[in-house]
Amino acid sequence: MALQAAALLLLGLGLVAAQTGQVPLLAWSSRSSLWSPSAAPHEGHVVTETQLAALLDSALDGGPRNVLLFLQEKLSIEDFTAYGGVFGNKPDSAFPNLENALGAAPSSLVLPSVDWFAASAVPAFLKAKLGISPLHVDQNTLQELRLNASLPSLLLIRLPYTTGSSLMAPKEVLTSNDEILGQVLSALQSEDVPYTAILTALRPSRVVRDVSDLAPERLGRQLLQKDTVVAPVRFPATGTPQILFWASNVSVAINDTWHDLTNLTFGDRAVVDVEESSWSANASELVLKYPDVGGKSLTIIFRMTNIFYPVSARHWFTIHTVELVRPSNPPAIFNATQVTAPSNYSFSCAHVSSLPASEAILVPSSNTSHWKVLFTNFQIQSYNVTSEKFSYASDCAGFFSPGIWMGLLTSLLLVAIFTYGLHMVMSLKTMDRFDDPKGPTISVPQTE
Structure with missing residues (x-):
């Protein structure tokens, strides 16, 4: 029973792990009003099989009956953020035809995260919905393609993917796939046939970005993230910024009385002054001056350094201290050496705080007994800033996340169950005495 329970638990964990991957799904149509603006899920939401079926079902009921399914072997949202402008903003995008199709289509739907099991079931769903088998289209049959607007059709175009194992780099393969997509769409447009197109993948990919594509000026924190509506604090206020800072x-x-400085720091009502900030190649300071916080002025100073470490062969920037200064009071100093990242990255953390409940990245150093500090969704960059957008973020999350700890503990439990079951099997022994018909019988006393 123990071995059976272990096997069932392993199977369940395998099924759960198999469903944790996500792939993007993009759909567009030559007919308008197929999807309402509220159809697109909020950021971070993973679309399930039921939700995806409902979205496609409504489009197929009210849209064209000619359906194109571009099915890539592997695809992830990182492919677009690394090489394209669908979710990013790269001028040399690997997806010009796809982006033009989405921009010009009367109806479009972008789902950044779809459960890969649900995405892999799209061909079967379309086959059942349209009542026809898919027609596989390749380069040879593309020129002979003829469609009738009055008859349903399902065209399946398979697109390859590579992670660098072939002679072509990932970006080149994605560009080649985009050219195939453009050729198919051009063939349909030349016949003036209405259609609905879907692009998705069978499973997620692991993106290996080309070093040449990752120049500091093109690094951006764009994964599943729209441009921030509220601009970050920047220094200097004009020209090319040298320091960027943002927090939600x-x-x-002060003396257990909380003051919310968010609206004073960001947005139209911001009154913070950063003119006393300074920057150099080796050290910088971001100085945030507030004219009135609890009846007095308040200054928050981030002191940062940029040091080259031979072990990693790169520069790292570190916030050494965060200081809070009020008139006629000694400055309160918090050590913040855990806030560190490669100098061509930004640093991001869900909570940068002196509160123990938020893991207390800010460690009290001096004169902090009356002070508490909390930054939520904190992000800062002090070096290699080329625009008003942050570079790719180095997150503060540790390697051993709660999910990893749960997996390790579950694995130890399964090993313990297996070891106990194996010990029980090896402990089985045969009887050392048997009933001999020529000798006296074995009698077993019975109690009533």
């Missing part, structure tokens, strides 16, 4: 919440507590 900035709060300080």
Whole structure:
């Protein structure tokens, strides 16, 4: 029973792990109003099989009956953020035809995260919905393609993918796939046939970005993220920025009285002054001056350095201290050496705080007994800033996340169950005495 339970648990964990991957799905049509603006899920939401079926079902009921399915072997949202402008903003995109099709289509739907099991079931869903088998289209049959607007059709175009194992780089393969997509769409447009197109993949990919594509000026924190509506704090205020800072919440507590500084720091009502900030190649300071916080002015100073480490062969920037200064009071100093990242990256963390409940990245150093600090969704960059957008973020999340710990503990439990079962099997022994018909019988006393 123990071995059976272990096997069932392993099977269940395998099924759960198999469903954790996500792939993007992009759909567009020559007919308008197939999807409402609210159809696109919020950022971070993973579309399930039921939700995807509902979205496609409504489009097929009210849209063209000619359906194109571009099915790539592997695809991830990182492919677009690394090489394209669908979710990013790269001038040399690997997906010009796809982006033009999405931009010109009367109806479009972009799903950044779809459960890969649901995406792999799209061909079967379309086959059942349209009642026809898919017609595989390649370069040879493309020129002979003829469609009738009155008859349903399902065209399946398979697109390869590579992670660098072939002679072609990933970006070149994605560009080649985009050219195939453009040729198919051009053939349909020349016949003036209405259609609905879908691009997705069978499983997620692991993107290996070309070093040449990752120049500092093209690094961007764009994964599943729209441009921030509220611009970050920048220094200097004009020209090319040297320091960028942003947080969804900035709060300080003075004698247990909390003051929310978010609206004073970002947005139209911001009153923060950063003119006293300074920057150099080796050290920089971001100085945030607030004219009135609890009846007095308040200054928050981030002191940062940029040092080359031979072990990693690269520069790293570090926030050594965060200081809070009020008139007639000694400055409160918090050590923040955990806030560090490669100098061509930005640093991002869900909570940068002195509160123990938020893991206390800010460690009290001096005169901090009356102070508490909390930054939520904190992000800062002090070096290699080329625009008003952050470079790719180095996150503060540790390697051993709660999910990893759960997996390790579950594995140890399964090993313990297996070891116990194996020990029980090896402990089985045969009887050392048998009933001999020529000798006295074995009698077993019975109690009533």
